[in-house]
Amino acid sequence: MLQPMRILLTGFEPFGGQSLNPSWEVARALHGVWVAGAQVTALQLPCVFAQALATLQQALADVPDIVLALGQAEGRCDFSVERVAINVLDARIPDNAGQQPIDIPVSAGGPAAYFSTLPIKSLVLGLKAAGFPASVSPSAGSFVCNQVFYALQHTLAGRGVHSGFVHLPLLPEQAAQWPGPALPSWPVGLQIAGVQQALALLVAHRQQGLGDVAWGDGALN
Template sequence: MMKILISGFEPFGGSTINPTEQLIRSIQRESIPGVEIRTVLLPVYFDDCVDLLVKEIENFGPDAVISCGLAGGRRDITPERIAVNLKDIAPDAPYPDNKGAKPQDMPINPDGPDGLMTKLPIRKMVNRLKEQGIPASISYTAGTFICNNTMYGILDYIRRKDVPVMAGFVHFPASAEMADEHPDWPTLPQETLLQGLRVIVQTTVDELQHMSKGTP
């Protein structure tokens, strides 16, 4: 049985909704033959997000980890290419993490590399999303907030422990339900976001199956 761990986040920055929280609750109820899906809701706290996700990896032993986050202002579903070794919130940023932390110029791991690349098949994901008419593109910056912290932390854990896990991060646009709170943000229907996550999960499963068979 193949195991896929999917994470989402609680609301933050004054919003009452985070579409990735709804995504993981929905995907948990779905069934993919031969695949066990487990989900985890992460806090919007620097480093605590990574600690909780690492515990889930150690308890569940997944073949792949797909971390999901909200990128308000983006129009596409955007799998991230790279995470950087930096926690940084500008003094005039509109919000801190949910504990009030505003780190500046701080490495996530002082002994880690400057950047770590995703292990997910992001090009295939984007191509498949586009084939289904879902707006998608590869992103080359996950920012320096909690999403980047989560992506870097998990990839760094995999690197240090030499764990055979395919992992990475995907940003989702705001859902249509958030339009009242953020009228200037582009939105997509929650069902479109969910269909996008289905495509992302299936693409990951297919890639794992190809790898296990030695298929290029």
């Protein structure tokens, strides 16, 4: 009897003085949910450079079929499906432990970058077809989001797991309190529905028997 497909969905704790983070609000809402026959497990990651990777590695020890890591990106107005993670930490603000690494590698001696192994362009097209604004993003930045994305791809390289990163817009409650010009935001229910649709698309892609996605496929499909 075939085992059901397993999805790991990660989100971050709030950071930068905020009390909410859409990535975790969405992930925890989908914890335990079955999407297209696959079970979702949510994991909260600390927004702390020195702790995030240990938490992630523990969850990856029981290798899932699909990993979708989520993060918050103020100013984004859609689901931003990230193309590449780079081997550098260059924090514009301190993390939740007050640390602010500048020009430090995520993995000393590791490759300069890793591409997503998700079918990123097919994913964007599928989200748009379902009514959710989405785009391919060329950069996951250089904060803890990028650190997690890089470590995720590094750990799972060649293991047949479809994995990658998506940045989410702010929640309206956050945008209302953000200093400066108004920023785009999406209600949490809309973000949950969009991520659930993304997961369904990823399950369908894997069920087609496409197996592991090489960087070129993940970057260009």
